[in-house]
Amino acid sequence: MDEQEHDHVFDGEGEGSTIDKMRAKQEKKNMKKAKKKAAKISAGGSKADLEDTAAKQKELQEKVRMLVNQLAIREAIQPPPSASSSQKQKDMSSHKFWSTQPVPKHDETIEEDGPIEPDTPYDQIRKEPYVLPKEFEWVTLELNNESELNELYTLLTNNYVEDDDAMFRFDYSGDFLKWALQPPGYLKTWHVGVRVSANKRLVAFVSGIPADIRIYNSHQHLVEINFLCVHKKLRSKRLAPVLIKEITRRSHLQGIFQAVYTAGVVLPKPISKARYYHRSLNPKKLIDTNFSRLPPNTTLSRLIKKFKLPTETSTPGLRSMVEKDVPEIRTLLNEYMSKFNFVPVFKTDDEIKHWILTKDKVIWSFVVEDPETKKLTDFFSFYYLPSSVIGHQVHKTINAVYLFYYAVKESDEKAIKGRLQGLMKDALILAKLKNVDVFNCLDLLENKLFIDDLKFGPGDGFLNYYMYNWRCKGMGSDKVGVVML
Amino acid sequence: MTDSSLEEQFILAYTFLNNHPEINLSNEIKLQLYGYYKVVTIGKVNTAKPPLWDFRGRAKWDAWKEVENTPAEIAMQMYIETVEKTNIDWKRDQSDDDSSINTEDDDKEENKTNAKEGRTTYVSTMSYGEEEDSEVDDIFSYTKKGDITEISKILDSGNIDINAKDDQGLTLLHWASDRGHLTVIELLIDRGADVNILSEEKETPLHFSCISEHLDCARYLYHHGANSSIKDDEDLTAFDHCSVQFKEEVIKE
Ligand SMILES: CC(C)(COP(=O)(O)OP(=O)(O)OC[C@H]1O[C@@H](n2cnc3c(N)ncnc32)[C@H](O)[C@@H]1OP(=O)(O)O)[C@@H](O)C(=O)NCCC(=O)NCCS
Numbered sequence: 001m002d003e004q005e006h007d008h009v010f011d012g013e014g015e016g017s018t019i020d021k022m023r024a025k026q027e028k029k030n031m032k033k034a035k036k037k038a039a040k041i042s043a044g045g046s047k048a049d050l051e052d053t054a055a056k057q058k059e060l061q062e063k064v065r066m067l068v069n070q071l072a073i074r075e076a077i078q079p080p081p082s083a084s085s086s087q088k089q090k091d092m093s094s095h096k097f098w099s100t101q102p103v104p105k106h107d108e109t110i111e112e113d114g115p116i117e118p119d120t121p122y123d124q125i126r127k128e129p130y131v132l133p134k135e136f137e138w139v140t141l142e143l144n145n146e147s148e149l150n151e152l153y154t155l156l157t158n159n160y161v162e163d164d165d166a167m168f169r170f171d172y173s174g175d176f177l178k179w180a181l182q183p184p185g186y187l188k189t190w191h192v193g194v195r196v197s198a199n200k201r202l203v204a205f206v207s208g209i210p211a212d213i214r215i216y217n218s219h220q221h222l223v224e225i226n227f228l229c230v231h232k233k234l235r236s237k238r239l240a241p242v243l244i245k246e247i248t249r250r251s252h253l254q255g256i257f258q259a260v261y262t263a264g265v266v267l268p269k270p271i272s273k274a275r276y277y278h279r280s281l282n283p284k285k286l287i288d289t290n291f292s293r294l295p296p297n298t299t300l301s302r303l304i305k306k307f308k309l310p311t312e313t314s315t316p317g318l319r320s321m322v323e324k325d326v327p328e329i330r331t332l333l334n335e336y337m338s339k340f341n342f343v344p345v346f347k348t349d350d351e352i353k354h355w356i357l358t359k360d361k362v363i364w365s366f367v368v369e370d371p372e373t374k375k376l377t378d379f380f381s382f383y384y385l386p387s388s389v390i391g392h393q394v395h396k397t398i399n400a401v402y403l404f405y406y407a408v409k410e411s412d413e414k415a416i417k418g419r420l421q422g423l424m425k426d427a428l429i430l431a432k433l434k435n436v437d438v439f440n441c442l443d444l445l446e447n448k449l450f451i452d453d454l455k456f457g458p459g460d461g462f463l464n465y466y467m468y469n470w471r472c473k474g475m476g477s478d479k480v481g482v483v484m485l
Numbered sequence: 486m487t488d489s490s491l492e493e494q495f496i497l498a499y500t501f502l503n504n505h506p507e508i509n510l511s512n513e514i515k516l517q518l519y520g521y522y523k524v525v526t527i528g529k530v531n532t533a534k535p536p537l538w539d540f541r542g543r544a545k546w547d548a549w550k551e552v553e554n555t556p557a558e559i560a561m562q563m564y565i566e567t568v569e570k571t572n573i574d575w576k577r578d579q580s581d582d583d584s585s586i587n588t589e590d591d592d593k594e595e596n597k598t599n600a601k602e603g604r605t606t607y608v609s610t611m612s613y614g615e616e617e618d619s620e621v622d623d624i625f626s627y628t629k630k631g632d633i634t635e636i637s638k639i640l641d642s643g644n645i646d647i648n649a650k651d652d653q654g655l656t657l658l659h660w661a662s663d664r665g666h667l668t669v670i671e672l673l674i675d676r677g678a679d680v681n682i683l684s685e686e687k688e689t690p691l692h693f694s695c696i697s698e699h700l701d702c703a704r705y706l707y708h709h710g711a712n713s714s715i716k717d718d719e720d721l722t723a724f725d726h727c728s729v730q731f732k733e734e735v736i737k738e
Contacts, residue, residue, distance in 0.1 A: 091509075135540075161607055291610045301693045
């Protein structure tokens with residue numbers, strides 16, 4: 001048996017788990033015992049004895065098989081209670097990987113904010129990559145190289161889905177991926193891929209980008225993990241833990257010991273849970289593609305009228321953001337973020353230029369300039385991430401945008417609500433003019449102030465927010481400011 | 486200890502494990518258990534070595550191969566001891582009343598939940614609560630679904646007012662024009678439905694087809710007597726609700 005392969009495929013998380021080690025030890029003892037017993041039996045036996053044993057063994061096997069079959073039949077008649085939903089939390093003990101990681105447990109009461117384990121001194125950080133099953137090899141992707149960017153694009157578009165009967169999948173563009181993965185200060189070594197050694201095919205990926213965030217009162221320079229993806233054919237083989245450990249190791253090597261990440265699945269332990277909301281701009285197409293449903297007693301005409309928007313925006317002074325707005329937007333955004341508990345901190349104008357300034361077909365940003373003072377009072381942005389519609393004759397793509405960062409200057413709750421509703425309505429109009437079919441957002445920030453009034457409907461998707469190696473109290477999604485792609 | 490009690494214990498241990506999928510066993514232990522289980526129920530390895538690519542199948546096969554010469558009794562013994570010793574709540578003299586079990590392999594554990602809400606959604610779509618899927622099978626519901634066979638059956642039965650309105654003040658032709666079922670529209674008009682009948686909001690069937698952008702339906706209505714100058718409550722004609730281009734397509738011979 002191939003020890004290597006076995007170890008690393010099935011035990012991606014093995015290291016550091018004392019329980020596992022103890023079990024392994026017990027297991028070895030058991031094994032020795034078994035061998036001894038086996039030896040005893042075969043040692044003393046005459047030939048007749050041996051034949052007798054063989055016959056007995058056959059008989060025994062038959063009996064057991066029948067019993068097991070009976071039980072299996074009973075099981076088929078009375079199926080066990082249905083499996084849990086993805087939004088339910090599993091016991092920590094059933095998280096073979098996450099139970100070995102510095103993350104809070106689901107039932108833990110959190111007294112004080114702080115790291116779960118201390119920073120690893122440099123000389124104790126593993127210098128060589130984790131071992132992959134031997135058919136695979138690590139690769140660092142060079143996204144400036146068109147063909148490597150394309151490989152990533154292909155991996156994600158074909159595999160960023162759960163299963164084959166998914167109706168939609170994200171259709172990341174090359175420009176989108178470069179925007180998401182190459183912010184100022186990005187590190188190429190954090191664009192981690194896995195290839196099949198034999199044919200060099202890219203089959204898995206995980207990325208990290210540097211980010212500054214504030215969580216409650218703690219400012220941190222950390223890594224944002226995203227785009228974890230394993231080829232559909234290689235799922236459930238414990239490759240994800242190896243990828244996570246590898247990106248963690250590469251972060252440690254840069255002196256970074258905390259991370260932020262989001263996931264649809266519930267892992268130990270979310271800081272917050274946000275829900276997706278969708279605003280139909282093209283109800284007919286959304287219904288045709290099954291993105292949304294037409295209730296049996298509603299006419300399509302009524303629905304279309306309900307979602308109809310003016311063709312012109314109404315906020316005075318609203319215009320596209322241009323490069324000279326960058327410093328002012330940085331101040332405006334950082335100030336607005338101060339009222340939330342988990343927010344990005346934009347330290348340089350370069351970051352704003354990268355993340356916020358309009359890049360066609362990737363991100364669009366609009367600012368409001370006070371006609372008199374010429375000062376910027378508000379801004380909003382949304383990014384473009386279409387989804388391909390799988391197997392539809394007419395419609396190939398749903399054009400979707402997602403609300404990104406925004407800021408308003410008002411400070412009184414009621415004024416904010418009015419202002420936001422006006423701005424977001426304009427955002428819908430602008431998106432509609434760009435032929436967008438659906439405008440999406442999460443219930444973060446102050447989005448709850450306009451979601452209902454602007455006719456957003458709840459989605460079936462949730463997004464859980466996590467921090468790695470950081471313990472702190474949870475918060476409502478309306479205290480979260482970090483928007484991840 | 487007699488053989489039969491040993492096999493009973495083996496079954497109990499096996500059943501216990503399968504009844505408690507939440508029990509966290511290391512993969513080594515799972516593989517060992519798998520190996521013993523195979524030896525007890527089958528004996529020596531009787532399948533081909535899985536390909537390199539299938540490393541999971543391969544590891545299982547290897548685990549079985551490794552212990553294939555263990556006599557069944559010993560394998561059972563080992564299985565039982567392993568279960569007892571893994572610090573889980575099972576002792577050989579204690580049985581677990583509910584004895585429903587899973588099938589032999591641990592593949593089942595990866596149990597992909599089939600329920601829609603059990604899935605992780607990557608692309609979130611609109612969600613709906615439990616909806617009053619008012620499955621009354623009347624001619625209106627067949628019209629909404631476009632079920633032409635059922636509709637003709639009911640029409641053929643004779644006792645139906647083709648211009649009758651439902652609780653929303655809409656006729657069959659309104660619904661067919663809204664949903665875009667051209668064949669239903671053809672049938673209804675053929676059977677004498679009023680092509681310019683008004684809804685409570687004074688909309689004609691053509692209004693519905695224009696707002697909902699069903700070009701084929703709008704064309705059919707327009708060319709079968711629909712009056713495009715009728716205005717609804719908002720003082721808009723059917724063509725006021727659609728683009729100029731759509732209107733031209735409708736009018737075109
Ligand atoms: C997410 C994905 C990489 C997981 O791979 P997999 O083959 O299903 O899972 P593996 O067997 O390799 O590993 C399972 C472990 O990874 C964990 N895991 C699964 N998805 C995870 C995620 N999104 N983030 C962090 N950990 C995750 C599981 O909880 C499990 O650990 P546990 O036993 O401690 O609970 C894979 O399903 C995928 O590519 N999905 C589509 C893309 C996607 O959804 N990416 C994540 C977006 S947030």
